[in-house]
Amino acid sequence: MEISALDLKKQIAPIRQEIDAAIKEAIDNTSFVLGQGVANFEKSVVKYSGAKYAVGVSNGTDAIMLALLALGVGPGDGVICPAFTYYATAGAVANIGAKPVFSDIDRDTYNISLEGIEKVLSGKNKIKIKAIIPVHLYGQCADMDGVLRLARKYKLKVVEDTAQAFGAEYKGKKAGTLGDCGAVSFYPGKNLGAFGDAGLILTNNKIVAERLNILRNQGNKNKYYHLVLGRNNRMDTIQALVLDVKLRYLDGWNKKRQEVARYYNENLTGLPVKTPFVPSYTTHIYHQYTLRARGSNKKFVEHLQAKGIDTRVFYPVPLHMQKCFKYLGYKAGDFSEAESGAKQTFTLPIYPELTMGEKDYIIQSIKETING
Numbered sequence: 448m449e450i451s452a453l454d455l456k457k458q459i460a461p462i463r464q465e466i467d468a469a470i471k472e473a474i475d476n477t478s479f480v481l482g483q484g485v486a487n488f489e490k491s492v493v494k495y496s497g498a499k500y501a502v503g504v505s506n507g508t509d510a511i512m513l514a515l516l517a518l519g520v521g522p523g524d525g526v527i528c529p530a531f532t533y534y535a536t537a538g539a540v541a542n543i544g545a546k547p548v549f550s551d552i553d554r555d556t557y558n559i560s561l562e563g564i565e566k567v568l569s570g571k572n573k574i575k576i577k578a579i580i581p582v583h584l585y586g587q588c589a590d591m592d593g594v595l596r597l598a599r600k601y602k603l604k605v606v607e608d609t610a611q612a613f614g615a616e617y618k619g620k621k622a623g624t625l626g627d628c629g630a631v632s633f634y635p636g637k638n639l640g641a642f643g644d645a646g647l648i649l650t651n652n653k654i655v656a657e658r659l660n661i662l663r664n665q666g667n668k669n670k671y672y673h674l675v676l677g678r679n680n681r682m683d684t685i686q687a688l689v690l691d692v693k694l695r696y697l698d699g700w701n702k703k704r705q706e707v708a709r710y711y712n713e714n715l716t717g718l719p720v721k722t723p724f725v726p727s728y729t730t731h732i733y734h735q736y737t738l739r740a741r742g743s744n745k746k747f748v749e750h751l752q753a754k755g756i757d758t759r760v761f762y763p764v765p766l767h768m769q770k771c772f773k774y775l776g777y778k779a780g781d782f783s784e785a786e787s788g789a790k791q792t793f794t795l796p797i798y799p800e801l802t803m804g805e806k807d808y809i810i811q812s813i814k815e816t817i818n819g
Contacts, residue, residue, distance in 0.1 A: 507632020583612035
C-alpha cells in the first residue's frame with residue numbers, strides 16, 4: 448500500500464467545478480494581480496478570523512518579513528523565534544537585516560518555551576530585542592497569554608507565525624489575531640492551500656494595515672507615487688479566488704483531520720510512542736500529526752517508508768544548527784529540547800480523505816516497528 452502525506456487530488460475533486468469557475472473568472476476579467484478577487488478574499492478572511500484587517504501577499508515568508516517591517520523592525524534588531532521550526536521563520540528575520548535570536552521549545556507542545564524567552568530577555572544581549580515570533584507549530588497555538596505578557600513587560604512586538612495553524616483557536620480566538628500581526632502561509636500543502644504560493648497578514652491595527660498595503664505594492668498607495676521603499680509582494684488574483692472557494696470548506700476539513708487524529712490516539716495509546724499533547728487553551732487542526740519515539744525516530748521512519756507510508760521528520764536539523772545560521776554563533780547543546788525533538792519526532796499521514804483501511808494499515812505498521 449502507498450499512502451502519501453497528503454492527497455490534493457482527492458481534496459480538489461469534489462469542488463472542482465467551483466474551482467474551475469473561480470479560475471475562469473480571473474481569466475475572463477484579465478485581472479491577475481491584486482484584483483477584486485484579492486479584495487473579496489481579504490473580506491472573507493476578516494469575517495472568518497475576526498481580525499479587523501487582512502492583507503493578501505505573495506507567500507508566507509514574505510508575510511513574516513512585511514509584518515516585521517510594518518511594525519518597525521529593521522537591520523540590527525533582534526527577533527526571538529524558536530529553534531525548532533521551519534527555516535522561513537528565522538530566514539524572514541535575517542532577510543530584512545534583523546538578527547534571529549533563538550529560544551528553546553516546550554517539550555510537550557513543541558512550541559516556543561516561555562522560560563526560553565525569559566532566559567533570552569533577562570540575559571545580556573549585545574543587540575536590542577525588538578520582537579517575538581511565536582510559531583503555532585503543527586497546527587496548535589503557542590501559549591499566547593504568556594508570550595503577550597512577556598511582550599508587554601519588555602515592550603516587544605509580536606508576530607504570530609500562523610503558517611501551520613490557520614483555523615486553530617486560542618481560547619476562542621483565531622490563531623493569528625492575538626499579536627500585533629499574524630503571518631499566514633497558503634502553500635499548497637497547508638490545510639488551506641493555494642494552487643501555488645500565496646500568503647496573508649492579519650492585524651487589528653489600522654495604521655499597520657495601511658503600511659502593509661503600501662509595502663506589498665512597491666511602496667505606493669497610488670500608482671507611480673512611491674511613498675516608501677516597498678517590495679513586490681502582491682497576491683495573485685487566481686490564488687485569491689481559489690482560496691476563497693476552499694475557505695468555505697476549511698472548518699469541515701479541519702474537523703475531519705481532528706477525527707483522524709482521535710482515531711490514531713485511541714489506537715496508539717499504551718504504546719511506547721508519545722501522541723500529540725494538546726493544552727486546554729488551544730484547539731489543534733493537525734497540519735501535522737506528530738509522534739515522539741522514546742529513542743531515535745530513525746527505525747520508525749525507515750520501517751514506515753519501507754511500508755509505503757509517507758512519514759517525515761519536521762524538522763531534522765534545528766535552526767541553530769543549520770549551516771546558514773552558523774554566523775549567529777550557536778552550537779550543539781544550546782537548545783536541548785529542540786535537538787531532542789529533531790531526533791525523536793516523526794509524522795503520520797493525516798488528511799480528511801484517509802480511508803479506514805489506510806489508517807489501520809498505518810497503525811499496524813507502527814505496532815510492527817515497536818514489536819519488530
